[in-house]
Amino acid sequence: MKVLIVEDEKTLAYEMEDFLKKAFYICDLAHNISDGLEKISANSYDFILLDLGLPDGDGLTLLPKAKKHNPDAAYIILTARGNLEDRIAGLDLGADDYLPKPFSLLELQSRMQAIARRKFNLKEELLPLGDFKLDLQKRLIFFNGQQIELSRKEFDILSYLFLHSNRVLTRMQLSEHIWGTFADDDYDSNYIDAHIKNIRKKLNAWAATNFLETVRGVGYRIKK
Amino acid sequence: MKLSAKLILFITSSKLAVVLLFVISLPFLVNGIVSEYISYSLRLQQDKVIRIIHKNGINYYLQGDNNYGSYTMLKEEYIALEPSTANTRIDTIKTAKRLVERDTLNYRILMHTFNYEGKNYLLEIGKTTSSINQYNKPLQRLALYVLMGLIALSLLFDLLFTRALIRPLGKIIKSKLIDRKFPFKNHPAPIRTSTYDFKYLDESLILLMEQINEAFEKEREFTANASHELMTPISILQNKMENLIGDEQLNEEAVVKIADMMKTLDRLKKISRSLLLISRIENEQFAKSDSLKPAALIREVLDEISHRLEEKNLDISVQLNDQVLLKGVNHDLLFQLFYNLINNAIKYNVPAGNITITDQEISQNSYLITIQDTGIGIAAEELPFIFDRFRKANLKENVGYGLGLSIVKSIAAYHNITIKVSSTLQKGSTFKLYFKLK
Numbered sequence: 001m002k003v004l005i006v007e008d009e010k011t012l013a014y015e016m017e018d019f020l021k022k023a024f025y026i027c028d029l030a031h032n033i034s035d036g037l038e039k040i041s042a043n044s045y046d047f048i049l050l051d052l053g054l055p056d057g058d059g060l061t062l063l064p065k066a067k068k069h070n071p072d073a074a075y076i077i078l079t080a081r082g083n084l085e086d087r088i089a090g091l092d093l094g095a096d097d098y099l100p101k102p103f104s105l106l107e108l109q110s111r112m113q114a115i116a117r118r119k120f121n122l123k124e125e126l127l128p129l130g131d132f133k134l135d136l137q138k139r140l141i142f143f144n145g146q147q148i149e150l151s152r153k154e155f156d157i158l159s160y161l162f163l164h165s166n167r168v169l170t171r172m173q174l175s176e177h178i179w180g181t182f183a184d185d186d187y188d189s190n191y192i193d194a195h196i197k198n199i200r201k202k203l204n205a206w207a208a209t210n211f212l213e214t215v216r217g218v219g220y221r222i223k224k
Numbered sequence: 225m226k227l228s229a230k231l232i233l234f235i236t237s238s239k240l241a242v243v244l245l246f247v248i249s250l251p252f253l254v255n256g257i258v259s260e261y262i263s264y265s266l267r268l269q270q271d272k273v274i275r276i277i278h279k280n281g282i283n284y285y286l287q288g289d290n291n292y293g294s295y296t297m298l299k300e301e302y303i304a305l306e307p308s309t310a311n312t313r314i315d316t317i318k319t320a321k322r323l324v325e326r327d328t329l330n331y332r333i334l335m336h337t338f339n340y341e342g343k344n345y346l347l348e349i350g351k352t353t354s355s356i357n358q359y360n361k362p363l364q365r366l367a368l369y370v371l372m373g374l375i376a377l378s379l380l381f382d383l384l385f386t387r388a389l390i391r392p393l394g395k396i397i398k399s400k401l402i403d404r405k406f407p408f409k410n411h412p413a414p415i416r417t418s419t420y421d422f423k424y425l426d427e428s429l430i431l432l433m434e435q436i437n438e439a440f441e442k443e444r445e446f447t448a449n450a451s452h453e454l455m456t457p458i459s460i461l462q463n464k465m466e467n468l469i470g471d472e473q474l475n476e477e478a479v480v481k482i483a484d485m486m487k488t489l490d491r492l493k494k495i496s497r498s499l500l501l502i503s504r505i506e507n508e509q510f511a512k513s514d515s516l517k518p519a520a521l522i523r524e525v526l527d528e529i530s531h532r533l534e535e536k537n538l539d540i541s542v543q544l545n546d547q548v549l550l551k552g553v554n555h556d557l558l559f560q561l562f563y564n565l566i567n568n569a570i571k572y573n574v575p576a577g578n579i580t581i582t583d584q585e586i587s588q589n590s591y592l593i594t595i596q597d598t599g600i601g602i603a604a605e606e607l608p609f610i611f612d613r614f615r616k617a618n619l620k621e622n623v624g625y626g627l628g629l630s631i632v633k634s635i636a637a638y639h640n641i642t643i644k645v646s647s648t649l650q651k652g653s654t655f656k657l658y659f660k661l662k
Contacts, residue, residue, distance in 0.1 A: 009456055017462035022470065080455035102459035102493055153531075167470050172490045179528075182580045191531055212614045217480035218469075 001116070003047040004028045006036040006062070007078065008054050016049065019105040032056045041196045045073045047112055050077035050095070059203075063093040074115045079102065104173055106164050115164060129162055129222070131207035143206040153178055154199050157192065161212070161222040170219040196220060235382050237601050243371050250367055252419035254360045257331065263317050264353050269349050272306075273303070274338065299324045300352050302331070308346035313337050322350060330354070379524065392417035392426070400429045408433045413590045444506055450497040458493050465489065498627040502613075504556065505634040509598045512639070514555040518593060519544035521555070522581060532547055532578075533568050540579045548583065549592060551662055553639055561635040564628045569597035571652070591659040602647040 003025045010031060017027040022123045028043065030036035033056045033196065040048070052059040053086060061195040063075065075084040077090040077148050080101040087098050096119065119139070126133035126142065133142045139155050141148050156178050161169060176190075196212070213221045257593065276284060280322060285292040285305050295302035302324055314337045322331050331350035338345055355436075392415050399412045411434075416424045469482045503508065522542060526533075533540055550558070569579045577598040584592045611633040636643050640660050645652035 009460065011459045012463060014457065015467055018467050019470070021461065049434075070358050080452055080459075101455045102462050168479065170469070170486055172486055173466075176490070190535070194531060196537060200337065215479070216476075218483040 001046040001112075002026045002028070002043070003038055003049060004030060004036065004043070004045045005049045005052070006030045006033075006059065007033060007049070007051040008170055009051070016105065016108070019072055019109070023109055033062045036062055037065060040069050044070055046116075048073050048075050049108075050075060052075050052090075053078060060089060060093060063090070063095065067094055074112070074119050076108070076111060076115070078108075079147075104176060106167075106169065107161075107177055110160065110163055127162070129158075130209065130211040131150070132203065134159065134162060141203075143203075146206075148202060148206060150199065150202060154202070156197055157195050158212075161220060165222045165224045167219050168215045168221045172219075174219065184216065227393065228386055231386050231390070232379075235338065235386075236379060241373060245560070246371065247364065247368055250364045253361050254363050258360075262332050263334075264331070266317060266349050266351065270334055270347065271307055272338050273305075273347060274336075275350070277340060281343070289388060294476045295324055299329060300354075302348075302350045304346075304348040307347055308337050308344040314346065319353060376590055389419065392422040393445070396422065396426050396429065400426070400433070404433075408437055435460050444503055447499050448503040448507065451496040451503065454492070454496040455500075458489060458496065461489055462486070462493070467535075498631060501560075502627070502631055502634045505631075505638050508638070510554045510557055510638070512552050512554050514553050515549055515551045515659075516553065516555055516608065517546060517549055518583065519548070521558060522562055522566075525559060525566055529563065529566060529570065532567070536570060536573060537576045538570060538573055538579060539577070540581070542581045544581065544583045544593070545585070548585070548661075550659060557638065559634045561632050561641075564632050565595050568628060569595055569599065569653075569655075572599040572601075573597050574599060577652075586658075591661050593657045593659070594654060595657075596652065596654045598652040601649040601651055602645070602653055603649055604647075607645060607647060611643075617642045 001024075001040060003020055005013050005016050005020075005027060005028070007016070008031045013029050013031070017029060028039055028045070031054075035056050035089050036054075039091060040058045048070070048193075050059045050062065050066075054062075059077070059079070066073070066075070074097075075095040076097045076099060078099050090098050096115050100110060107159075118120050126135055128134075129141075131143060132140075132148070134140075135142070136159055139159070141150055141155065141158070152160075157174055160174060160177050174192050200209050200212060203212075211223050213223055215221055229428055229591060254281050272315060273285075287645040291304065291306035293302065293304045302322070312337050317332065317334045319329050319330060319332050322333065330353040332353055333350040334347055336347045340346065353621075395415045399415070402650045412430070415422065417423055417426070465482055465486050466509070469486070474482075519542075521546060526540070526542070565578070566581075573579065579598075580594075580596045582596075586592055611629050613627060634645070635641075636657070644656040644658070646656075
């Protein structure tokens with residue numbers, strides 16, 4: 001997948017590039033609107049990550065022009081402006097998603113995966129997780145064709161860990177993904193532990209859950 | 225008491241006191257005046273007698289007798305003329321008793337000795353004092369009536385004048401002080417008055433309001449800008465750490481340290497977000513166009529938060545009227561408000577404690593939701609400050625960042641919700657939310 005990152009904050013752009021490269025995306029960088037437009041007219045991208053506050057104008061102005069050249073790309077707006085109006089304006093102009101800064105790279109990747117599944121009609125099959133099978137679309141988990149009941153939050157945590165397999169996710173990262181940014185200013189990350197305990201208990205009734213590892217002092221990881 | 229009432233009361237009572245004093249002292253005054261007048265008329269009569277004697281001779285009175293005496297029918301006045309043996313000259317007016325035809329009466333008496341053709345004579349002219357007193361009562365009564373009339377009239381003028389005088393003050397209070405909601409959005413016009421003091425007061429108040437507005441605006445701008453500007457550096461740091469922690473070659477110790485750093489960064493992020501949220505609420509960037517049932521909203525909150533209840537083994541009882549509908553509100557903000565309050569009720573509760581959420585329709589347009597917990601409570605001296613930003617209560621180590629309740633306050637102010645808090649240490653806290661139903 002080819003990604004264009006339009007972000008004037010270079011350090012941030014490099015970190016995103018670094019992360020996405022590891023996830024096997026091919027990245028191009030642009031630091032202003034004109035540079036971005038030039039790259040969009042010359043290449044075809046699957047994803048365009050667009051910052052709004054750019055030195056030569058508002059990123060939103062780039063959106064309609066970019067869509068002309070590259071109608072099939074998925075657009076994700078990244079901005080420190082979290083206003084409802086901005087969000088609506090961005091989505092109205094045809095953006096696929098909206099991520100307020102500061103965001104987690106994992107969150108960005110999850111959103112990109114979600115858009116890819118939806119937009120690019122990737123065939124979703126049952127994905128293997130140990131002896132279990134996951135249906136991310138329908139949000140179900142099976143053992144030998146038998147459906148296992150997980151609560152909404154439990155499935156969220158499990159699928160998030162699954163999407164970022166082999167990577168340690170801190171409790172904070174999980175918690176932010178599950179509860180979002182709006183809920184509370186001082187949640188207690190023990191709740192993640194409680195949920196993991198429940199997930200293990202429910203799954204262990206069917207098969208071993210060695211794939212779900214606790215990383216001491218840091219968080220959790222699903223090993224594939 | 226209002227200033228005008230006080231003024232009128234003072235004016236009335238001071239006038240009444242003066243009148244009372246006057247009426248009480250009236251008999252003495254009348255006495256004084258009347259006796260002055262009598263002395264004066266006695267002297268006139270004396271002059272007349274002396275003049276007659278000089279003109280017509282002493283025999284005009286004595287008519288051959290040794291002495292002369294005459295009095296009016298009711299013995300109110302008398303005149304006596306007799307030779308005087310004493311060599312001393314007397315010329316006085318005094319009050320004394322005289323026996324006139326078996327009646328002993330009090331007289332004001334003029335005694336005057338004079339020499340006529342080598343002989344000394346004593347002239348006495350008397351007037352009864354009772355004739356003096358006869359003026360007193362009617363005078364007093366008349367004075368009382370006239371004074372009362374004058375007082376009533378002057379009070380009326382006073383009342384009208386003070387009212388006119390004080391009216392600008394009332395206007396200032398009404399337009400500048402009563403029901404002023406901060407920040408002051410509409411700039412009230414200056415009051416028209418010719419009283420310098422009121423003009424000065426009014427101008428000072430307007431200036432003060434403008435200064436407060438400006439300061440508030442600056443603070444609001446600062447909060448918005450600061451928290452906004454923090455987002456990009458936090459974003460950079462977060463992404464760098466995420467990339468670092470994903471590095472397979474990193475040893476375990478370093479990973480734990482980075483995870484710790486991420487925790488701190490996360491805190492910074494949440495503080496900035498909370499401040500930004502508060503500033504957005506204060507800048508009215510949220511639409512208030514939702515209608516919702518509080519009962520349903522609180523069910524939503526509890527869905528989200530129920531795992532925390534289980535963990536602490538808390539019992540929650542929710543008794544809400546499913547019919548009540550709040551209109552013109554923002555769903556997300558009210559969700560946040562109840563989330564924060566219920567979350568606090570859980571966080572500061574004791575194991576196996578209780579939380580009770582009840583409601584009450586106070587009147588046609590007033591609705592109350594009460595959230596009560598059996599938690600550790602808030603100390604009385606802390607209570608006034610719990611909604612202040614960054615104010616940390618000295619509760620355990622499990623304290624927040626001091627913004628949860630600030631957010632509650634902003635949301636409540638934005639929705640015209642009045643919050644009242646009561647709390648007893650070790651017993652629990654009660655939050656009462658008064659909604660206005662439209």
